[in-house]
Amino acid sequence: xxxRLLRDxxxxxWERSDFPIICESCLGDNPYVRMTKADFDKECKICTRxxxxxxxxxxxxxxxxxxxxxxxxxxxxxxxxVCLLDLxxxxxxxxxxxxxxxxxxxxxxxSDVNREYFAEEHDRRARAGIDYESSFGKxxxxxxxxxxxxxxxxxxxxxxxxxxxxxxxxxxxxxxxPYRHEMPITGELSQQxxxxxxxxxxxxxxxxxxxxAGEMPSLEPPDDESIKTLYVGGLNERVTEQDLRDNFYxxxxxxxxxxxxxxxxxxxxYTTREGAEKAAEELSNKLVIKGLRLKxxxxxxxxxxxxxxxxxxxxxxxxxxxxxxxxxxxISQQQSQIQPQDQNQPMHYFNIPxxxxxxxxxxxxxxxxxxxxxxxxxxGASNGPSGSGENKSGPEKQQxxxxxxxxxxxxxxxxxxxxxxxxxxGYMPPMPYQQxxxxxxxxxxxxxxxxxxxxxxxxxxxxxYPGSAPxxxxxxxxxxxxxxxxxxxxxxxxxxxxxxxxxxxxxxSSQQ
Amino acid sequence: MPKVKTNRxxxxxxxxxxxxxxxxxxAKMREAESxxxxxxxxxxxxxxxxxxxxxxxxxxxxxxxKRNELSRALYEFCLEQGYADRNLIAKWKKSGYESLCCxxxxxxxxxxxxxxxxxxxxxx
Numbered sequence: 223x224x225x226r227l228l229r230d231x232x233x234x235x236w237e238r239s240d241f242p243i244i245c246e247s248c249l250g251d252n253p254y255v256r257m258t259k260a261d262f263d264k265e266c267k268i269c270t271r272x273x274x275x276x277x278x279x280x281x282x283x284x285x286x287x288x289x290x291x292x293x294x295x296x297x298x299x300x301x302x303x304v305c306l307l308d309l310x311x312x313x314x315x316x317x318x319x320x321x322x323x324x325x326x327x328x329x330x331x332x333s334d335v336n337r338e339y340f341a342e343e344h345d346r347r348a349r350a351g352i353d354y355e356s357s358f359g360k361x362x363x364x365x366x367x368x369x370x371x372x373x374x375x376x377x378x379x380x381x382x383x384x385x386x387x388x389x390x391x392x393x394x395x396x397x398x399x400p401y402r403h404e405m406p407i408t409g410e411l412s413q414q415x416x417x418x419x420x421x422x423x424x425x426x427x428x429x430x431x432x433x434x435a436g437e438m439p440s441l442e443p444p445d446d447e448s449i450k451t452l453y454v455g456g457l458n459e460r461v462t463e464q465d466l467r468d469n470f471y472x473x474x475x476x477x478x479x480x481x482x483x484x485x486x487x488x489x490x491x492y493t494t495r496e497g498a499e500k501a502a503e504e505l506s507n508k509l510v511i512k513g514l515r516l517k518x519x520x521x522x523x524x525x526x527x528x529x530x531x532x533x534x535x536x537x538x539x540x541x542x543x544x545x546x547x548x549x550x551x552x553i554s555q556q557q558s559q560i561q562p563q564d565q566n567q568p569m570h571y572f573n574i575p576x577x578x579x580x581x582x583x584x585x586x587x588x589x590x591x592x593x594x595x596x597x598x599x600x601x602g603a604s605n606g607p608s609g610s611g612e613n614k615s616g617p618e619k620q621q622x623x624x625x626x627x628x629x630x631x632x633x634x635x636x637x638x639x640x641x642x643x644x645x646x647x648g649y650m651p652p653m654p655y656q657q658x659x660x661x662x663x664x665x666x667x668x669x670x671x672x673x674x675x676x677x678x679x680x681x682x683x684x685x686x687y688p689g690s691a692p693x694x695x696x697x698x699x700x701x702x703x704x705x706x707x708x709x710x711x712x713x714x715x716x717x718x719x720x721x722x723x724x725x726x727x728x729x730x731s732s733q734q
Numbered sequence: 735m736p737k738v739k740t741n742r743x744x745x746x747x748x749x750x751x752x753x754x755x756x757x758x759x760x761a762k763m764r765e766a767e768s769x770x771x772x773x774x775x776x777x778x779x780x781x782x783x784x785x786x787x788x789x790x791x792x793x794x795x796x797x798x799x800k801r802n803e804l805s806r807a808l809y810e811f812c813l814e815q816g817y818a819d820r821n822l823i824a825k826w827k828k829s830g831y832e833s834l835c836c837x838x839x840x841x842x843x844x845x846x847x848x849x850x851x852x853x854x855x856x857x858x
Contacts, residue, residue, distance in 0.1 A: 256847055 236262050237273035237345065242289045245302035245309055247375040250280025266292035267416050269341040284380035285400075291420070294345040298330065299420065305379065306419050312372030314419060316428035321366040321435075332421065366435045367509040373515045450477070450498040451491040451521030458486060458514055465511050466490060473501035489521055743815075746808040752797065756817050759790045782835050787819065794818035795826055 238261055249255065254279050263275035273292035280287055287680055289303040296303045299315055308318045319325065329409065331337045385401030387393035406412070411426050418424045454466065463479050470490050474497015481488040494496040502518065509516040768784040794817060798809045813820050825831045825840070838844055840853035 258846055 237266075237271060237292045237294060238262075239274045239293050242276040243293055243296045243303050243309070244289070245305060245307060245312065245375075247312070247377060247379060248280060248287055248302055248304040250278075250284060250380060251375070251377060252281050255280070264288075264343075266295055268292075268295045268420050269337055271338060271341060280380045281377060284377070285382040287380065290416070292341075294341050294348070295420070297651045298344060298414065299422075301420070306416065306731070311367055311370070312376070313367070313370055314422070314425050314428040314431065316419075316422035316425045317370060317431050318367065319422050320428075320432060321364060321370075330421070332417075351541075365508055368510060370431055371434050371510075373510055373513050422656060447495060449521055450493070450495050451488060451489050452498055452502055453489055453515040453519045453521050454509070455485075457481070457483070457488055457516065459483070461511050461514060461516075463488075469505065469509065469511060470501055473497055473504060491521075495605075739858065746805065746811050748804060752804070752808075752812075755793065756790070756812075759791050759793065759817075762786050763790070768846070788822075788835060791818040791822050795823045800829070 240259075242257075257276050257278035260275045260277070262272040264273070265271065266273050267290050269292060271292055273289075273311050275288050277286055279285070279289040287304050291301075291303055291306065293303065296306075299306075300309055301307060301310055301315060307314060311318060313321075331340050350583075382401050384406045385403055387395075387397055388399070388401070388403045389406060393399055393401075411430065414426065415424075419427075423430070452470075463481055466479050466481070466488055467476060470479075470492075474492045474494055476497075477491040477493040479488060479490050490501070492501065502520065506518045509518050763786045765785070766786055769782065771779040794804075794809065794812050798804045804812075812818055813823075819837075822834065822837055825834050825837070831840075834840065835853060837852055842848040842850065845851065
């Protein structure tokens, strides 16, 4: 190797720069950063040429970070000078290259003078403005990349290193020790080598990520054929309905989009099942809007289990999922199975008689009142039978009034909107729904009166949610598992009325 | 080389009174200098040296400025012989710097971003 004594700076290709090329995570969360600049302070870890070292502290609880490789090397691979991860995606070089099928490795020599020469040549050409081929700006993000990329900065890597004295039990600095007093993490992932990471060869972290990408669960269509709604979670104020529309319109005709800011989610309903399936297939795990990674799941049918794992989310989803598939009543029934408190009963919205819940087996646990659900709805559900009596009468009256107004109302997609509100919010005025054309008008009529009776008939325990299912539910008769909950709790007398409404849909309410 | 009082130097009057203390401090300093520095941080190895240097200067400063037990001539003699640091004492006379530990802590050229040592920051 050549000696690095004082030589002519220009001739040697010792690198000078004005600002480091670093990623957001390495720069830190503090908008005020004091950085030192030291020309030719250290050798680049890859090409061993002296370069300008920048050193700063990326945040209050961070160690000082400094640039490890020179700008020439970092531009060749489009990586951060400190962490050597891709600047756009935050992924290791190996992952990005296999995902985008870039292979620039052959061109870059790796040893000795050859490497230095290559780096200097490259640097000189870049400075002279000669356009060298750079594939990084033009590559389109493909699926794997979208699934794996980091969307938010990761500051954990800026923590102090582990105190080596503490590992031996000898740290005498105690509380003022700036290093972490934790045991180091050992394992295959800890044996990393900067050159391997840079060239994208034999990188354990990259292997792990690639394996994970291969196994990411894909969103399977639910068995219930009538579900055309997708649940989108993880929203935030910046994501607008228009953004959702832009992302989803490509896969099929969108029937409606309902956003629920309270729960940071939205429901996208397609007019066709195929459209929904196509969207789910294409967007699952890859949906990133405005830098925010969104979770995509199927709208919950009345099935007790949501499509993917997630406990709370599933429940929430279940609660909201209906994107109009089920009247709130039914949904609440489902909810009662999962989480009694989620029932912010839709009933309010639909003064529609409970949909024919016959299809579902009714389990006592499905009855929200029994499970102690707080149901502010007209049912007056409150905890347990005792309280519900009073509550019921009040809301019921309201219900009655509205009932007629809403007769024809199909479960509009927006309804789930209300479902989300917790009981304290109480009842949402059905006003918005009045505009919905009473498509189901005819179907509605018969069911209408009976449900009313039902309400009165029921004493506290009965969850009349199903009752308020709009006739629209008949269209989805296949998916009315929740409906069954209701019949179960009703006193025998109400069964006949139920068969009325349910008559239009599949009969079979009698489970219990 | 231990500080040996040769005959060539003329000592002012009160010298015999303070000489034993100063000799003792010098001996402490020699011990501190000869300690091996294994297992210590770079700065940690200096701490005893700085402490004793501070102590020596403090002794002379106290005797002259606080207790007024030295004559001007004797004070200057001590400073010239190297028993105390003139620059450090000059700082101690300024308000706010009365218990400055050493001169390096307030030297901006020695620190990143031209600041001072963290020991100068208020501890509240």
